[in-house]
Amino acid sequence: MNAVATTLKPRKTPVQVRSAATVETLHLAAIQVLLEEGLSRCTTTRIAERAGMSVGSLYQYYPNRDALLAGVLEKHLEGIADAVERACREHRGQQLSQMGSAFVVAFLAAKLRDPEEAKALYAVAEERGGAVLAARMRTRIEAAVAAMLASAPDTRFDDPAMVAKITLGALVGPVQTLLKEHAPAQFRARLERELVLLVTAYLQAHQFKPERPGAPAAIAEVRAAARSPS
Secondary structure, three states, X not given: OHHHHHXXXXXXXXXXXXXXXXXXXXXXXXXXXXXXXXXXXXXXXXXXXXXXXXXXXXXXXXXXXXXXXXXXXXXXHHHHHHHHHHHHHHOOOOOHHHHHHHHHHHHHHHHOOOHHHHHHHHHHHOOOOHHHHHHHHHHHHHHHHHHHHHOOOOOOOOOHHHHHHHHHHHHHHHHHHHHHOOOOHHHHHHHHHHHHHHHHHHHHHHHOOOOOOOHHHHHHHHHHHHHOOO
């Protein structure tokens, strides 16, 4: 396991502006080759050619193709986590409807900033190392959402971490459908609105508290409605 992780590490971290620009060029070239050639034909030779540099220059930064692609995926996932963490910090202490909407909008905006790039990186995520990077992103997002929910002024969550995990899961499935299953245009057009509605309703359901007058009856009505045939 450690041997695998080692092979996916970059050879060096860019510190100078020039080195950072070189890595950015390599990342962009890798995405372009992925989109045009697919994962099986995405080689260090093709990436270096697209980047306008030698393979030797590429190897100064990454020991192999998988390490480079892992770097591209890590940057993509960290961008999503950064965006959600920022939105969650900005909406602490606000109403649940504002929290839910902010989370959905931030996640979708970051994930769908470049749909073709995100689609291409699904193939990378299925390679070795991808699952670890994705899990790291989910952990960061769930922690940010849980902290935001814990700051709600009018609702107490018994397990904000569990609520955050379920809320994130509610977003991931539809986004995967959009990117991997060629969903129709109207699906993309309505996705944000529908997910805001879904997440907001779920969060507000936690406002029914046993200690509040009438809460047990309200919960019973919701459960009875869910059981009744349509």
